[in-house]
Amino acid sequence: MSPSKIICVGRNYADHARELGNEIPVAPLIFLKPPSSVIASGDAIVLPRASQRVEYEGEIGVVIGTRAYRVDESRAATCVRGVVAVNDVTARDLQKADGQWTRAKGFDTFCPLGAEGAAPKTLDELEVITRLNGMERQRATATQMVFSVPRLIAYISSIMTLFPGDVIATGTPAGVGALVPGDVVEVEITGTSRVTNPVRAED
Ligand code: ZN
Numbered sequence: 001m002s003p004s005k006i007i008c009v010g011r012n013y014a015d016h017a018r019e020l021g022n023e024i025p026v027a028p029l030i031f032l033k034p035p036s037s038v039i040a041s042g043d044a045i046v047l048p049r050a051s052q053r054v055e056y057e058g059e060i061g062v063v064i065g066t067r068a069y070r071v072d073e074s075r076a077a078t079c080v081r082g083v084v085a086v087n088d089v090t091a092r093d094l095q096k097a098d099g100q101w102t103r104a105k106g107f108d109t110f111c112p113l114g115a116e117g118a119a120p121k122t123l124d125e126l127e128v129i130t131r132l133n134g135m136e137r138q139r140a141t142a143t144q145m146v147f148s149v150p151r152l153i154a155y156i157s158s159i160m161t162l163f164p165g166d167v168i169a170t171g172t173p174a175g176v177g178a179l180v181p182g183d184v185v186e187v188e189i190t191g192t193s194r195v196t197n198p199v200r201a202e203d
Contacts, residue, residue, distance in 0.1 A: 001040075001063075001084070001113050003167045006033040007156050008059075008088055008105070012146050012171025019174045028147045028155045031101050033088070033169070037111035041195045045179065046109045049202050051091035054179050057172035058130030058138045058187035061086035062123075062149055063116055068162040076153035077123060079162065085114035085128070085193040086169040087185060090176075113167065117192035123149045127190040130175065133183055140173030 010029040011017040017024050039045070047054050065081025088105065089112070095104035120126060123142055126149075130138035142149060152168060162168075179185060183199040 001038060001116065001165065001167070003035055003038070003165050004163045006035065006038070006111060006167045006169060008033055008169040009147070009152060009171040013140060013144055013173040014146060015174035016172055016176065019176070024146055028152055030156060031105065033111050034106050036108060037106055039109050039112050039197065041112065041114055041197065043112070043197060044109065045089055045112065045185070045197045045199045047179065047181065047199065047201050048091065048107050051094050053091065053093040055090050055092050055176050056130060056132065056179055056185045057088040057090055057176050058128050059086040059088050059169045059172050060126045060128045060142060060189055061113065061167045061169050062119070064162045064166040064168070065164055067164065068153065068157045071154055071157045073150045073154040076150035079153055080119045080123065080149070081164065082116040083119050083126060083189050083192050084116050084167060085187040085189045085195045086167065087112040087187045087195060087197065088169050088172060089179070112187070112195045112197045114187070114189070114193035114195035117189065120192070128173070129188045129190060131186045132177065137177055138173050138175035142170070144173065145170060
């Protein structure tokens with residue numbers, strides 16, 4: 001996949017906001033990952049020397065199907081073309097050090113994306129599961145989001161035009177944790193999309 005942009009949502013599950021000691025935002029908290037961070041299933045996540053603490057974040061990704069600007073929330077679901085498993089890989093130490101998140105979230109290989117699957121009839125049915133070395137670490141459904149997918153599309157499209165193929169990573173639930181060389185991490189949107197990646201240190 002080659003989205004023109006990847007728009008991510010921070011702290012969109014109350015339990016994850018709490019586990020990192022953060023308040024639940026009053027409006028969606030958004031940031032971007034660069035298209036250069038995208039890798040496919042099977043490609044390695046490379047841990048940069050600049051960070052001592054890189055973590056996985058399994059997320060439900062929605063793929064935009066139509067050019068969208070200032071879309072009303074009631075019509076926003078019609079803009080969704082498909083669903084994709086996303087791993088919003090994050091250098092947690094650099095995120096804390098920098099205050100803004102471009103470096104922590106933007107390294108090459110920090111955005112594994114699964115193959116695109118069909119969107120379900122009801123977006124609330126979406127479920128994300130993260131497994132680290134075969135052990136389940138995260139599981140949540142879209143009903144647990146602070147801001148729903150239609151609300152996110154309405155909010156983001158009030159700021160920037162969304163293009164076909166753009167990906168919205170809708171936030172990670174509780175259970176984030178560190179990646180070390182030799183790990184294999186998998187994010188699955190149940191029955192729809194899956195991305196599995198080995199982890200290695202930078203050469
Ligand atoms: Zn995230």
